[in-house]
Amino acid sequence: MSPAEIRAKVIEILADILPDDDLSQLKDDVPLREQVELDSMDFLDIVMELRKRYRIQIPEDDYIHLATLSGTVKYLEPLMKDLPK
């Protein structure tokens, strides 16, 4: 998957977790929590969905890398680049 495709997959997950939110205007470099209502349980949903959908295990120490959309894509790139679209 390319970075753009990974971003789209993350947005897909966010859309499921935040079904009432408009995600079309999300800024990639601004922390997600400043743009949408994302509490700790929602955040864990992101981690869980990445695990379920792509079998990606994210250690707790790495959660810090998932604060922004761009950070998340950057973190996921080496883990998802070989996955089929």
Add this chain to the structure above:
Amino acid sequence: MVAGKPDSQRIVITGVGLAAPNGNNLVEFREALLNGRSGVRDYDIRYVGSTLAGVCMFNELKYQSRKDLRRGTRAGSMGVYCTAEAIADAGLDWANIDKSMVGVYVGVTEHGNVETENEVYQLQGYNFDTSFWSHHHNPRTVANNPAGEISLNLGITGPHYTIGAACAAGNAGMIQGAQMLLLDECDVALAGGVSESIHTFGIFASFKSQGALASHADPTKASRPFDLDRNGIVVAEGGAMFVLERMSDAKARRAKIYGELAGYAMNSDASDFVLPNPERQAQCMQLALRRAGVAADSIDIVSTHATGTTNGDSQECDALRRVFGGSSRTRFNNTKSFIGHAMGAAGALELAGNLPAFHDGCCHPTINLERPDPECRLEGLVAGETREMGHVDYILNNSFGMLGINSVVVVKRV
């Protein structure tokens, strides 16, 4: 319980919110009951397959967001809907009420089975690797979940909890609410019962193994208490929540009053896991009557608990004959014949469905009673068609549950 009590120690019902398989508010529900409209339909659930159930169709998004629904439980959603409807119906000045003096008391038969079954089912797809087990599992399955979701949704900071009382829970929630008002633990009690039981295959499978799961080619005829052709329980989901207040508070704000909780009682059979005990049921009814300060022949309508099982129905009728055998005034009906057994919500829904009798003077019938079982003989059993009674002063509502738990409330016209 009533005679001589000051208004500050009299408890009244000032709001009703409900979700039933045949109505999403009291007006719709009452109309369905008076006109013989069932809410039972075909239903499929994993592992059990095709069966029947009472299914609710209320608008979940009326008071919750899609995110709320994703995170919470069906029982929580049911509770939120019913409670918000009850508050609106009561005409409370909700924005200015001290939320720390509002209590939430929700009767449940069980809670957590639905969510646990769902998680285990999903985990199967991950070879039972528990790292795929949801972090939502605990907040969804804690026993207070349905009441807690109400507290969260409505910003209520007073006490909230559920009352686990098997199928006696609807009355038990109401009794708990009344007691907390009498103890000044709260000024407004939001009390009743909810059930999400149709979403757990376990309850269907267990009743089936017990030989107590109803079946019928016509779903609307499957729930048939007192009938010789009854063959078990139709499981239903639902909820009914009441706004309870002290009479003094209700009068001060000129609230509409549905009725007064004149007396109540709970007791235990202490005799069997599942089989009822008519002697204890009769004692429970007699205690509620005594506390209400009325004799059996003052009761106009008895809302029976009967679920459509061979043993349970006849045993309750035995208890009813012991208590009401000398009363020519009393009429009996059964709401489960319309909606099935709404478990933790049953007692609350069945009382709610009968409350309008104080105003319309009617006793809704028991439907599907075509061949009365002689063992269920009850003088005054209203079958098939609504009975116009003209004037209704007292309703007695029975709710009994497994492990031998009995609850009875007596409600008086105000």
